[in-house]
Amino acid sequence: MKIIIPGGSGQVGTLLARAFTDRGHDVVVIGRRPAPAPWRTVQWDAATHGDWAAEFDGADLVVNLAGRSVNCRYTPENRRLIMDSRVVTTRLVGEAIAAAAAPPPLWLQASTATIYAHRYDAPNDEATGIIGGDEPGAPDTWNFSIDVARAWERELDAADTPRTRKVALRSAMTMSPDAGGIFATLLTLVRRGLGGTCGDGRQYVSWIHETDFVRAIDWIVEHEDIVGPINLAAPEPLPNAAFMRELRRAWGAPIGLPATAWMLEIGAVFMRTETELILKSRRVVPGLLVEQGFEFRYPTWPEAAKELCARWRLRAG
Numbered sequence: 001m002k003i004i005i006p007g008g009s010g011q012v013g014t015l016l017a018r019a020f021t022d023r024g025h026d027v028v029v030i031g032r033r034p035a036p037a038p039w040r041t042v043q044w045d046a047a048t049h050g051d052w053a054a055e056f057d058g059a060d061l062v063v064n065l066a067g068r069s070v071n072c073r074y075t076p077e078n079r080r081l082i083m084d085s086r087v088v089t090t091r092l093v094g095e096a097i098a099a100a101a102a103p104p105p106l107w108l109q110a111s112t113a114t115i116y117a118h119r120y121d122a123p124n125d126e127a128t129g130i131i132g133g134d135e136p137g138a139p140d141t142w143n144f145s146i147d148v149a150r151a152w153e154r155e156l157d158a159a160d161t162p163r164t165r166k167v168a169l170r171s172a173m174t175m176s177p178d179a180g181g182i183f184a185t186l187l188t189l190v191r192r193g194l195g196g197t198c199g200d201g202r203q204y205v206s207w208i209h210e211t212d213f214v215r216a217i218d219w220i221v222e223h224e225d226i227v228g229p230i231n232l233a234a235p236e237p238l239p240n241a242a243f244m245r246e247l248r249r250a251w252g253a254p255i256g257l258p259a260t261a262w263m264l265e266i267g268a269v270f271m272r273t274e275t276e277l278i279l280k281s282r283r284v285v286p287g288l289l290v291e292q293g294f295e296f297r298y299p300t301w302p303e304a305a306k307e308l309c310a311r312w313r314l315r316a317g
Contacts, residue, residue, distance in 0.1 A: 002059045004104070006030040006044070006093055007066025011181040012110075012174050012213070016063060019214045028055050030066075046089050053096040059104040061221060064093045067110065067152075071273050074144060086152045094159025103163050106221060109156045111168040113206050113233055113284040115149035118142065120202055123237070125287025126170075126229055142276050153229065165227055167220055172206035172233035172284055174213045175304060177312040187312060189256075190248050196256035198264060201241030204283035206233045209298035209308070216286075219294050226288065233284045236300050240278075243301060250305035 003020050005013050008029035017039050020027045027039035030052050034041030044052040046066060056062065066089035068081045090109060097103045116124035117132040124130060132138070132146040153168050175183040189195040208216070213232060220226050238246075248256050259267070264275045286294070298304040 001061055002026040002028070003061045003063065004028050004030065004055055004059045006062070006064045006089060007046075007110075008063070009033070009035065010065065010069075011176065011178050012171075013063075013065045015174070015176055015178065015210050016065075016214065016217065028059075030055070044092075046085065046092070049092065049095070053092075053099065056093075056096045056104060057100040058102045059100075061106050061108070062093060062097065062104050063108045063110075063217070064090060065110045066090075066093075070145070071277065073269075073272050074141065074274055079144060083148055083151060086148060087155050090152060090155040091159070094155070094161055097161045097164050098159065103161060105163070106165045106167070107156075107159075107161065108167050108169055108217065108220065109152075111153055111156075111170045111229065112145075112149050113170050113172045113231060113282050114145045114280065115153070115170060116282065116284055118203075118280050119283060120204065120281050123283045123285040124231075125285050126231055127287055129231075129284070129287075138280070139276075141274075142280060145276065145280075165224065167226060168229040170229050170231045170233075170284070171213070172208050172231075172237075172282065174210055174232075175207050175308055176210035177308050177315060183308055184312075186244075186247060187251065187309070190244075190251050190253050193253065193255060194257050194259070195244050195248055195253065196258035197241040197244060198259050198278050199240070199261045201239055201244075201258075203240050203279055203281035204237045205240055205243040206237040206282040206284040207243075207301065207304075208232055208234050209296075209304045212296050212298055215297070216289060216294065219289065219292070223292060226292070230288045231284050231286045232289075233286050234296060234299055234301070234304070235285055235290060237283050237285065238301055246302045247305050247309075250302065250309045 009031040068085040117130040118138040
């Protein structure tokens, strides 16, 4: 296949490009600052049409991952960049697909599991999940992430691409031992003795192992009846306290210092990030994948954490 990955230079894009390239597919990563890679790279400014759009004609699959990182302080300027980098690029991708003489039959569009409500009581699947916004117990500042997710998916829905199947990927945190990913960040805390409970530890952590993420993408490609939003998450999210305990156990760390909510707020200022990324309860489950018969290789966090830690050690030598 010919596979186009706009915004594919980050952790998730790299693991997808790597997996597809290893199978012999023609992979094209479109980015603002293309770097040398085992796959083809094409430049765009992520704001206007250009020669990059010709790559979509005759492509088999588009996986749009473009969007500024949310790991920053939500200043007015950063909010604008986060929103525009998602909405504008999704619109551009839709217009490129619509203009193609032979448009790709499938468009997978990044979204986020953060679209669901901050809750502890029940899991969020695609059918019964509660979309977030102004829910009890959640700070007003968390509504911004919900607004971004809604706008992202609205732009996908609005794209006039009748010959292209569209799927919104409501992804949980994708865990891989690659540098710069969320797993690397969490493991660094554990290795330094800081990987304890965050806040009260009740908030749920939704995640997916990189192997299952790639396999789920393959599954969506093969199942032509799948359209609309789909949750890419392991079937067993767990509270932060248990999540961090299992990661410490997998690494062999005897202790992990906890961090209260106020400590996290102070730390977030110095680290130029937001505590929502840590304190929001994301209890998300893969309803459609399970219903369709998808079998996870890593359905539970303890076994996933052990495998990821083992590969981290192997790479570190």
